[in-house]
Amino acid sequence: MSLSKEKLTVEVGSASQSVLEKPQRLDSLEAGSKFTPAETKRLLRKMDWNLVPFLALLYLLSFLDRTNIGNARLAGIEKDLGMKGLDYNVALAVFFPFYVAAEIPSNIMMKRTSPSLWLSIIMLAWGVCMTLMGVVTTFPGLLVARMALGLAEGGLFPGVTWYITQWYRRHECGFRMAIFFSAATLAGAFGGLLARGLSELRGKGGKPGWAWIFIIEGLATIVVAAVAKFVIHDKPETARFLTEEEKTEVQARLKEDRTSLADEFDSQYVKAALKDWKIHVHMLITIGIYTPLYSISLFLPTIVKNMGYTNEKSQLMSVPPYVAGCIATIAGGYAADRAQKRGPFMMGFCLVAIIGFVLLISTHIPAVQYVGTFFAVCGIYPNVPMGVAWNGNNIGGSTKRAVGIAMHVGFGNLGGVIAGFVYRSTDAPRYFQGHGLLIATTTMSFLLCLFMHIHLRKENARREAEMKALGLTSVDQYTEEMKTAEREKGDYASFFRYTL
Numbered sequence: 001m002s003l004s005k006e007k008l009t010v011e012v013g014s015a016s017q018s019v020l021e022k023p024q025r026l027d028s029l030e031a032g033s034k035f036t037p038a039e040t041k042r043l044l045r046k047m048d049w050n051l052v053p054f055l056a057l058l059y060l061l062s063f064l065d066r067t068n069i070g071n072a073r074l075a076g077i078e079k080d081l082g083m084k085g086l087d088y089n090v091a092l093a094v095f096f097p098f099y100v101a102a103e104i105p106s107n108i109m110m111k112r113t114s115p116s117l118w119l120s121i122i123m124l125a126w127g128v129c130m131t132l133m134g135v136v137t138t139f140p141g142l143l144v145a146r147m148a149l150g151l152a153e154g155g156l157f158p159g160v161t162w163y164i165t166q167w168y169r170r171h172e173c174g175f176r177m178a179i180f181f182s183a184a185t186l187a188g189a190f191g192g193l194l195a196r197g198l199s200e201l202r203g204k205g206g207k208p209g210w211a212w213i214f215i216i217e218g219l220a221t222i223v224v225a226a227v228a229k230f231v232i233h234d235k236p237e238t239a240r241f242l243t244e245e246e247k248t249e250v251q252a253r254l255k256e257d258r259t260s261l262a263d264e265f266d267s268q269y270v271k272a273a274l275k276d277w278k279i280h281v282h283m284l285i286t287i288g289i290y291t292p293l294y295s296i297s298l299f300l301p302t303i304v305k306n307m308g309y310t311n312e313k314s315q316l317m318s319v320p321p322y323v324a325g326c327i328a329t330i331a332g333g334y335a336a337d338r339a340q341k342r343g344p345f346m347m348g349f350c351l352v353a354i355i356g357f358v359l360l361i362s363t364h365i366p367a368v369q370y371v372g373t374f375f376a377v378c379g380i381y382p383n384v385p386m387g388v389a390w391n392g393n394n395i396g397g398s399t400k401r402a403v404g405i406a407m408h409v410g411f412g413n414l415g416g417v418i419a420g421f422v423y424r425s426t427d428a429p430r431y432f433q434g435h436g437l438l439i440a441t442t443t444m445s446f447l448l449c450l451f452m453h454i455h456l457r458k459e460n461a462r463r464e465a466e467m468k469a470l471g472l473t474s475v476d477q478y479t480e481e482m483k484t485a486e487r488e489k490g491d492y493a494s495f496f497r498y499t500l
Contacts, residue, residue, distance in 0.1 A: 035249050043246055047167060050241045052179050054231050055160050058123065060183035061221045062156050064191050065130045066095060066149065067297045068217055071195030072210035074301055074311040080208050081139045086424065092298055093420030094143050096413050098150035103410035106155025107162055107402045108270075115163050116232035119156065123225035126152035130218030134211040158409040161388050162402045166235060167250065169257040170393045170499060171340045177385035178333020185329060185381050188297055188322035192315045269399035279404045281448055282391040285346075286412030288445030289383045292353065292438040294419035296376060299434075303373065306429035307366040317370070325377035332382035333389075341500050342390035343453030346383050350446035353379025354439055361435035380442070387412075393499040394456070396491035415441075456498040463494055 035043060069077070069092065078088055110118040129152050133145040164176050198216055199209030207215075233239040236250040273279060300321070305314035328349075336345045356375025359368055391408045395401040422434040472478065478495045491498070 034252070040249075040253075043249060044168075044172065046241065046246075047250070048176065050239070051164075051167060051233065052176055054228075055163075055180050056183040057224065058119065058156060058183075058228070059160065059180055060187050060190070061123075061217070061224060062126065062153050063184040063187035063297070064194075064217055065126060065221060066099075066153060067187065067294075068191055068195060068213050069146075070298045070301050071191060071199075071315060072213055074305070074315060075195065075199040075202070075210035075213065076208060077142075077210040080210070081137070081142060083139050086421070087139055089420045089424065091139070091142055091146055091420075093417045095146045095150040096294075096416035096420075098147045099154040099416070100410040100413050102151050102154025103158045103413070104403060104406040107158050107406040110155065110159045110162070111399065111402055114234045115159070116229050116234050119159060119232055120225055120229040122152055122155045122159075123228055124222060127218050127221030127225050128152075130221060131215055132218070134207070134213075134215035134218065154410075154413075158402075158406040161392060161405050161409065165392055165401060165405075166254075166398070169253060171337055173337075173392065174342065174386060174389035175330075175333040175337040177389045178329050178382065181381070181385035182326045182329045184297070184384070185322045185326035185377070188300070188377075189319040189326070192301065192318045192322075196312060196315045269397050270403050272397075273395070273400045273403035273407060276395075276400075276404065278394065278452070279391065279407055281452055282387065282408050283411035285445045285448045285452070286387055286408055287415045287418075288441040288443075288448070289350075289380060289387060290412035290415035291418045291422070291441045292357070292376065292380045292415075293384060294416040295422040295434065295438060296373075296380060298419060299423040300373065300377075302423060302428075303360075303431065304370070306431070307369055308429075309366075321373045321377040324374050325381040328378040329382045329385065333385055336386055336389070342386055342393065343449050343456075343500055346386055346390065346449045347446055347453070349379045349383045349386070350442050350449065351379070353383075353442050354446070355379070357435050357439045357442070361430075361432060361439070364430065376438075383445070390499060394491055396489070396493060396496050400491075453500055456500055460497050460500070463497065466494060 073088060077083070083091070106118070106122065126149055129145060129149040133142065133149065136142045136145055160180060161177060164173050164180070168176055194217070195213050198213045201207075201212040202209030204212065233241070236242065236247050236254075239247065242250065300318045301311075301314045304317045305311060309317060332345055332349060336342050339345075353376050356372045356377070356379055359372030359375060363369060388405060388408055392401055392405050395404040418437075422437055423431050424434070427433055467473075467475070475495050475497060483493070483495060489496075
């Protein structure tokens with residue numbers, strides 16, 4: 001292998017080492033991964049324990065902070081702030097435009113700075129916003145606090161999703177994203193229990209119970225933000241928990257998996273993401289899933305209450321569906337990674353969710369309706385990490401993937417604006433229009449998943465035929481020169497294969 005006369009550098013720790021000084025490091029990357037299956041399994045387990053739990057904690061706090069207003073409603077926030085009519089729905093909806101606006105710029109900033117720094121900053125920001133929400137005394141004040149919270153929280157989910165793709169191979173990401181997102185279901189379960197306890201603080205310090213829900217949960221976020229900079233590892237090359245051999249192995253595995261596509265930042269890859277129709281289809285799939293996601297997370301206690309239960313019992317009864325959803329989310333992510341497919345699993349979970357909403361809309365029997373909430377949660381929640389993993393798997397190049405994931409998550413989160421008005425108090429107790437709308441959005445996502453699955457299968461077959469016409473029998477036979485010639489094409493490169 002010949003080396004350029006230019007001084008190439010590879011980051012190791014916080015220092016930069018010249019490739020001319022350490023050629024064996026580059027040689028090892030070019031040679032590919034060298035670990036045995038057993039060693040690779042140990043390496044992945046080591047990465048999992050050092051990365052995923054803390055990321056899940058961040059998302060638990062994030063989802064808890066954005067959805068705890070549902071429990072605050074049962075604790076009397078509407079009465080105390082003089083809210084009437086659709087005021088509560090407006091308070092829910094104003095969060096999401098600002099959340100969406102932050103996502104693409106935030107992902108670009110995280111790539112230009114570092115994950116540990118940027119995630120710590122946005123986490124501190126939303127913790128402060130959450131805490132201050134507990135001191136508002138008027139409805140306009142609540143709206144401003146919700147807007148600020150959306151702007152601060154917007155970068156977390158797309159940022160962590162992109163971050164995971166910088167450590168794991170494509171067919172290893174889904175399970176890790178599922179564990180990360182399962183924190184949302186735990187937030188739903190834990191939030192009900194926590195709100196039940198914190199609301200008992202009403203009158204302490206002259207504040208109502210709902211205010212203490214916001215203040216305590218916001219302060220918890222600030223405490224975690226204070227240590228996040230020192231716990232989050234920016235990239236494999238600088239990870240303190242990895243040995244030099246393991247760092248090299250992680251980079252070699254990623255290089256093999258990404259087939260030499262461009263990873264540097266360039267505006268052309270931002271434009272490529274914005275123009276890619278496949279990402280736009282995934283955006284529609286996502287809004288069809290995120291609309292019921294936020295409808296459930298914001299209104300489940302209210303839905304259960306309208307089955308005929310008290311406020312306190314409704315908060316507690318909202319816990320079991322989320323526990324079931326957590327199990328379904330992790331199991332679905334694991335199964336999809338093992339099968340190396342996403343589309344069929346997403347379609348299956350869409351059908352499960354549709355069954356749930358049909359049970360809710362078709363009967364007035366509380367027991368049957370309550371069973372419907374289990375189906376709805378277990379069908380919708382697994383499709384959130386699976387959808388972003390499917391889209392991320394099929395975007396070639398680091399910058400395009402960062403922007404594409406932000407587009408995917410950002411547009412999907414506009415479903416939160418819709419969700420704010422899905423279950424209106426005027427439609428209680430049966431909520432026919434709300435349940436009917438969610439059946440429609442989930443059906444749309446099912447049909448678009450089916451379309452994408454069929455299209456990607458045909459496109460892979462076309463590329464296989466072109467490859468065989470060149471006299472090659474597998475993607476592994478493409479030379480490095482052939483791959484380098486197409487490195488800027490991303491997922492349109494002839495050697496790229498889509499995940500179905």
